Amino acid sequence: MKTKSTMKLSEMEYGERGVIREIKQDLKDQILGRGIRVGKKIRMDTKQPINGPVVITIGKSTTSLGYNLARKITVEVEEDDDTSDGTS
């Protein structure tokens, strides 16, 4: 069973996966060269406490983005009902 919901990248939890749906224009130009773009599959690796940066993986590349940058990215998250340890 999979349900889908849309949220900001900064709101994703550890190990969650999703697809990038929207990136605010001012950030879009900044991260295009890094391969972070609409339609790409994304995984949240870690999130630092007290609104610190997030670490995400797209394909084989892992990138860290500051909290306020992560807020500019909208992700459609697959909520997997099966328990998974997030390492698969």
Next chain:
Amino acid sequence: MKQKTFNFILILVGASALIPGILELLFTLTGKTFTWGEIAFQGEFMFWRGVVLLASGVFYLTAVYHTSRTEKRAQAVLASLMIWIVGGMEILSVILSSIPGDGGRWFNSTQGFFSSYTGPFIPAIFLLPISLVLVLLIFGEERKNEG
């Protein structure tokens, strides 16, 4: 069999990291130093060594019974790395401080050189062999599963 060996080593190394770690913290906070046999609870920045030992002890112990999970095995490797950083730097510092002489001599006397290696040493030194064995086992296991 393998699982049992893993768990046994993890508990052993975990406890022998956790307890001296706590002791190092306690001795720092109370401003005391202590030597027990060949193990010395003293020296600059003991507090931070205590933090590292304590954390690696926790990493080992929380991996017990979960060694089937890659994450927990990696956690044990991480703990070993931490112990090797602390212990390795101690060895380096003992070696480097044994070479120069003092009182108008450029190099240490042979006797002075060897007397630098008689201890007592910080607790992390004694954890080096077993943590290495653990890491070798974990990577050996991974290679075996791949091949």
Next chain:
Amino acid sequence: MTILLMGHPNVGKSAVFNRLTGANITESNYPGTTVDFTEGHTFIAGKEYRIIDVPGTFSTEPKDEAERVALDILEEHEDAVVIVVIDSTKVERGLYLAFEVLERGYPAVIALNMWDDAERQNINIDVSRLEEILEVPVVPTVAISGKGIYRLVEKIPSATQVDIKDLKEKISEL
């Protein structure tokens, strides 16, 4: 003749640079900035080349000072040959920069560096097909061990400009 080494940060660009150059390398400050870059010399087929290790950049649309310097160095050397160093595990991202370089009319050679990492991660790259499509030399390398560097050097004289219009049509028909 000048060779520019371009690529993302952390793709082993300076390892490639170290393989290509001799002992005589200098690090200097790019005027008016806080960015340092390294340059050296090498001989290829009896000709002396100047090699510049351009600061790591993700694209030729600069986002910070280091990327601005990378672009400035690129634009300063209009007749340079560019070696685009790509992390073989992140081909798409690397090609983005390679395309930008080609679009600006530079003759380029692509080094698929960290080839061993890609192999280990079960990533299969069809090098000859890639070469055929892009019409630029593509060489798998492992700069840290020196693998592929000799072939990379061999290909430098044969680097030519690419007609983007033709390339675009060709790719669209794939």
Next chain:
Amino acid sequence: MKLEPEERWRLIDRVARETVQYGAEKTTIKSTLAELTVKPFTGIPFAIAILYGFWAFFNAFAGFFTDGFFVPLFDDLWLPWIQEAFPLEGSWFYYILVGDPAATNSFEAFGILTSGLFVAVGVVLPAIVAFYLVITVLEDSGYMPRLAVLVDTVLHKIGLHGFAVVPMILSLGCNVPGVASTRTLETKKQRFMMMILLSIFIPCGAQLGVMLSLIPEYFGYIMLYLLAGFFVFGWILNKVVPGSSPEIMTDVPPFRIPTISNVSRKLWVKVKGFFTNAIPFVLLGVGLVNILYLVGAIDWLSNILGPVFTGWFGIPKETVAPLIAGFLRKDLAVAQLSAIEMSGFQLITSVVIISIYFPCIATFSMIIKEGRNSGGVLKVLGGSLLTLVTVVFLWGGLLHLIGMILGVT
């Protein structure tokens, strides 16, 4: 012909589909390890271990070269020889280049060719080599971005950047390369803030060593007070200094084992650059202090400052002499302080003052040199002096006030 970004990506996706195949993803110990080092629960203790290792390596390495070989070399061979061999003893020329003809160690001679050369070659050089060595290994192994991500959480709150951790840890060894490495920060504001904060609040390795051996019982309090100052004034500077503080955006590369050839090449280039760029500035700085002494500016200063010390900070006026020595080397200043009769709280206060009142001359020279990257030399100089005076009076005075409230003065 240039393509639009979207068009470029469309083409690349097609090319990639044709040429690249991704096999089954494997989770290995190595890749999981890489993830653990950036997760807070496991990453922060690991970062502590790394920083501890960094510091321990520095101590062992710098101790080996500085105390083991350079101190005897300079004190027993070079100093007596140059004191004897240099002509014109008693002239101002001798004073500036050689300094005190009766000095028995290279700290106290205060000449360009004695103390200046000793500080530059005997103290700063081993520190630089040790620190750049570790920094290069950490960079090449791919660890540095992880550390930056972990500390960005805290540092960004005061307008700094995760990568500001590099100048910070370099400074714990020696402020000079710390100031030099602020150039890797992105904006003028961040460079300016970092330069000031580290030169005021981060004690260098030599100073840490002396503090630990002479006054270990107060070490924790002093560091805590300095750290608090770092964040309080960081927060204030963040509000006051104009400019932007961009958020972190960095690749987190997989771990790789650094190769000896790459590390040694990078290290060589860095050390060579440091030698030609920074060391002349350090020597010039020592010369400048000597000239100030000669014209009486420093005596004049200590006469004026004496009453301020007793009144505002509540510390004995004998501390002025060590403070002057602190221009050249703060560790020496701390050592001199511990010989002065005073209460425990006064000792804490005076060590804090030594740390924050002025960067050592080598660091100060570097600030002037690097100032042009952070908004112009005059601006940086003005800004740092203004901050310095404010910090010394507020933070030093506050400590006195805390002492009065606690009733320990």
